[in-house]
Amino acid sequence: MAGRDADKDQELKLLGVWSSPFVIRARVALNLKGLSYGYVEDDLDSKSELLLASNPVHRKVPVLLHDGRPVCESRVIVEYVDEAFPTSGPRLLPADPYRRAVARFWAAYVDDKLFTTWIPVYIGRTSEDRLEAARQVVAVLEKFEQAFEECSGGKAFFGGDAAGLVDVVLGGFLGWLRASQMMCGVRVIDPAKTPLLAAWADRFAALDGVREVIPDVQRLLEYNKMRRARHGLP
Amino acid sequence: MAEKGVKVFGMWASPMVIRVEWALRLKGVEYEYVDEDLANKSADLLRYNPVTKKVPVLVHDGKPIAESTIIVEYIDEAWKGGYPIMPADPYERARARFWARFAEEKCNAALYPIFTTTGEAQRKAVHEAQQCLKTLETALEGKKFFGGDAVGYLDIVVGWYAHWLPVVEEVIGASIVTDEELPLMKAWFDRFLAVDVVKAALPDRDRLVAANKARREQLLSA
Numbered sequence: 001m002a003g004r005d006a007d008k009d010q011e012l013k014l015l016g017v018w019s020s021p022f023v024i025r026a027r028v029a030l031n032l033k034g035l036s037y038g039y040v041e042d043d044l045d046s047k048s049e050l051l052l053a054s055n056p057v058h059r060k061v062p063v064l065l066h067d068g069r070p071v072c073e074s075r076v077i078v079e080y081v082d083e084a085f086p087t088s089g090p091r092l093l094p095a096d097p098y099r100r101a102v103a104r105f106w107a108a109y110v111d112d113k114l115f116t117t118w119i120p121v122y123i124g125r126t127s128e129d130r131l132e133a134a135r136q137v138v139a140v141l142e143k144f145e146q147a148f149e150e151c152s153g154g155k156a157f158f159g160g161d162a163a164g165l166v167d168v169v170l171g172g173f174l175g176w177l178r179a180s181q182m183m184c185g186v187r188v189i190d191p192a193k194t195p196l197l198a199a200w201a202d203r204f205a206a207l208d209g210v211r212e213v214i215p216d217v218q219r220l221l222e223y224n225k226m227r228r229a230r231h232g233l234p
Numbered sequence: 235m236a237e238k239g240v241k242v243f244g245m246w247a248s249p250m251v252i253r254v255e256w257a258l259r260l261k262g263v264e265y266e267y268v269d270e271d272l273a274n275k276s277a278d279l280l281r282y283n284p285v286t287k288k289v290p291v292l293v294h295d296g297k298p299i300a301e302s303t304i305i306v307e308y309i310d311e312a313w314k315g316g317y318p319i320m321p322a323d324p325y326e327r328a329r330a331r332f333w334a335r336f337a338e339e340k341c342n343a344a345l346y347p348i349f350t351t352t353g354e355a356q357r358k359a360v361h362e363a364q365q366c367l368k369t370l371e372t373a374l375e376g377k378k379f380f381g382g383d384a385v386g387y388l389d390i391v392v393g394w395y396a397h398w399l400p401v402v403e404e405v406i407g408a409s410i411v412t413d414e415e416l417p418l419m420k421a422w423f424d425r426f427l428a429v430d431v432v433k434a435a436l437p438d439r440d441r442l443v444a445a446n447k448a449r450r451e452q453l454l455s456a
Contacts, residue, residue, distance in 0.1 A: 105300060
């Protein structure tokens with residue numbers, strides 16, 4: 001966990017910001033694997049030298065530093081953590097190649113489809129734009145309901161008995177997905193529409209290692225209001 | 235009766251599809267290729283990939299996998315004993331995946347406007363794309379291929395540039411990958427296209443030029 005002095009040279013260091021779903025998934029992966037790491041809170045308005053030097057291509061968080069070597073891109077970090085520390089904690093990806101491919105497909109779908117569909121909920125100009133986006137998010141989550149059935153095999157997580165890649169990648173968004181209801185009035189994870197997913201969300205969010213890093217909805221709402229005000233949005 | 239064998243659903247002009255073919259050929263895996271008309275997708279394609287409905291789809295003993303980069307990793311893992319596609323070291327794997335994402339998200343997005351613009355807008359688009367490719371080129375430094383001495387995952391993912399970008403250059407009448415701007419990439423194009431399995435799967439260049447010329451006219455007149 002983030003207990004050590006972050007300035008000391010350590011084996012694992014994660015650069016992030018508390019609100020980013022991409023950072024949260026990296027933290028969750030490290031936590032579920034039971035790995036100790038230093039967490040460094042960066043400032044996106046005033047990025048640290050370390051961040052700029054470690055990720056010169058994108059200048060984004062999260063960045064994982066392992067013995068000083070940077071790993072960038074959140075899904076790449078999650079797979080890296082699983083592969084570099086194979087005996088630490090549960091495997092986030094299954095052993096079977098086909099199941100791995102299915103997990104990777106849905107993990108990619110979180111970013112390629114869910115996140116892109118959700119963005120206007122966050123930064124859409126009008127309340128109609130935000131509402132429409134939220135409705136589309138519900139439709140995408142219906143696909144994840146099917147994915148859950150396919151991947152879980154009747155067990156508690158997308159990964160089966162233990163949380164895996166898809167749980168971690170999708171789970172990083174739970175704070176923002178919950179906040180969406182207050183942002184535009186639509187409950188995007190709706191137990192009536194996606195019962196398995198709703199149950200999974202509560203279950204996953206309650207896990208040790210997850211609970212501590214999912215941001216408080218109120219804090220996210222205030223953050224969103226602040227960002228919107230900065231862009232001159234209502 | 236359980237479905238056996240390997241099938242690839244593709245489209246002749248798709249760079250994403252060719253990645254899958256290169257990976258299978260490197261492993262020496264025989265496969266049946268099914269060419270799709272994307273304006274009239276087959277029932278099989280829609281059944282195997284109901285979520286995105288896109289090509290390529292690999293079907294291995296009846297089980298479908300979608301998304302070309304995911305399919306390439308699957309091929310490496312499912313035929314583990316054969317040609318090594320992914321690097322062995324986890325850090326190198328992370329770097330290869332990082333650059334693959336960069337190419338897919340940034341370089342491809344930077345290349346597209348070149349095709350849809352003319353004049354000054356196009357010159358600007360070419361410059362932007364070159365900057366992107368220069369960043370990608372840093373992953374080649376000191377090596378014959380992105381994978382090192384031999385073709386690897388990243389070569390497979392970005393290898394389509396070697397065949398397609400010269401086609402785009404011919405269609406738009408301008409250069410993108412030149413010895414002056416992108417010397418390492420240009421040299422890699424030649425080495426990559428000389429690889430037997432790469433050559434074996436390339437779509438016909440003239441047909442590609444004709445199709446891209448027609449597409450560009452269509453886009454510019456819209």
